Amino acid sequence: MAIEIIVGLPHLNEGPILERVRDLGQPALVSANALSWWSTVRGWPEWLGWRIAKLAHANGLASLDLDSAGFVAMKRYGGFAWSIDQYFQLASAFPFRRIASLDYCTEHEIAEDREEVLDRISRTIRANRDCRDRAADLGLQDRFMPVLQGRTPADYERCADGLWWSMRPGAVVGVGSMCRREVGGPNGLVAVVDHLDSILPRGVRLHIFGAKGAALPWLKAFGDRVASIDSQAYGVAARRDAYRRRISKSDKLVADHLQRWCERQFERLDEPARRIPRIIQPIEAPPILDPWETAVATAREEIRALIESGNLDHDEMTNGWIEQWAADIYHAA
Template sequence: MPIEIVVGLPHLSEGPILQRARAMGAPALISANCLSRWKRHEGWREWAGWRLRTLANASGLASLDLDSGGFTAMVRYGALPWSVDAYMGLAASYPFRRFASLDYCCEEAVAADREEVLDRIARTIRTNRDCRMRAVDLGIADRFMPVIQGRLPTDYERCIDGLWHLMTPGTVIGVGSVCRRPIFGPEGLIAVFEHLDRVLPAGTFLHGFGVKGEALPYLRAFEHRVKSIDSQSYALIARYDANQRGISKTDQFVADHMERWTRRQMERRCEAVRPLQRELALPAPQDCRDDPWERAIAAAREEIRTLIEDGDLDHDEITIGWIEQWAADIYQAGVCHG
């Protein structure tokens, strides 16, 4: 089957963009962030729930998927403003075709170093488990889409191992932190999808969040595995085009770009399969922790990640203070027994 092109919508306000999406008959996706309500409290902007009435405007779309908006939330607010229960309440409020788990993205803009990437993978495992359990309670587990995260191709395998019970035949798995990747290279888009194709169980499928359209001819090699991709890159193209022309970026202008972009992706997915640059073997990360304190910090991080994945700590509780106190206990124990 050809890879499905899902159009990311910036909002569900009635107008040219939504009308064009209906007319195109394209499957659509929205972010939880675009349905958020905010209020000012003592000078601070606070999340105040969902604008659920807006969902009525989705009538007439071919289908509608929901993304948790993790990257936007981390960049804008530094954390997820909504809890698992709040997000799952949104997921249950409309018959979304698929809704993604809450997750913790691993892009460089959010996760500056290797330790933070591993922390965010652990949190992603925990939020997937929590969202899945809540989905079962709400009777919507059949529409739940697990999300895996990572920086290196092999990072995603850690997520898969932690969520193996969710990797059942027919499941569509969302792949995060891929929209800003180059197509090629040892950490590129193709390397990630090639690795996932080798390690995932048969019968499971992938959805790529924000995948570049130019990657489609290469992804055709994985049509047996890649179910769909989504993107809202047409909005960036529209902004650039409007700036170049010196005109206003109206919703009508954006809608025209959305339609042209979608048609171009349809053409790309029919192009001949392009040869792949095979995944390159990466050198094993070097552990230069000869210092006892650095070893204690590393051990503390690993223990805390395990507790988060197992549900003994909340996924949003890990802090530098926690890590250092935990490491101090490990360090003291090592000194006493050294």
């Protein structure tokens, strides 16, 4: 079964880009942010809701998937501007093939240290649970796609363990924080997929968000484990081309680069599968902590466990709260 190439759309405006995707018959993915309605009247970005009418422009596409725009939300706005209920208002307004869960990305520019990465994994687990429940309420559970997050291969395993209920044969599970990740290396894209391939039940397939096209020959080596990838890399190529030629980055130019990008991906799929030797992840000895550091670490783990279990909201973790929780543990000890 070939890996499916999904075109990430910058918008749903009628014009050359959508026309080209229809002509090519390629499945597409759109971000929730591309359908957002924003105002800057007050001097800052204010989210006002969804541009539902734009979804009519998606008619005629082979299929359309919905992404929660986790990285853009964190990078531009410091968090999701929309609630889970609001996100599923959008999800229920069109027959999306897949509806990705809200998730908390872990790229270096978003999560600066190890504790923040672990916090965001716990928030992702809780957000998946809440999104799953909302999808079930609306009868959308068959289209709901869980999303894993992490920095290291072991992080993704931790997240998968928290989402055990979704790891069933036939499921497609998203793998996030991949678009800025190198293909090789101990924490590279291939290492993450390889580790997930070794631990997930047979029949669970992966969608790799933002995977570099250069990774396709290596992803082919995993057989049917990788269901699909998506990318908007053609938009970057179009921007560079426009700058080099001193011309406008028109949608017609972008559509031409989109077609060339798709053709290049199919060429890569025709290349022989390539394998990187399985990397044995080293087991690091836990650091030696003083009593206060131990209390803080314990507080973080207890709060994460409560978030993952659904007893705390996925945004209920602040430094002040952690320090107070740790102080109680410290004094009790």
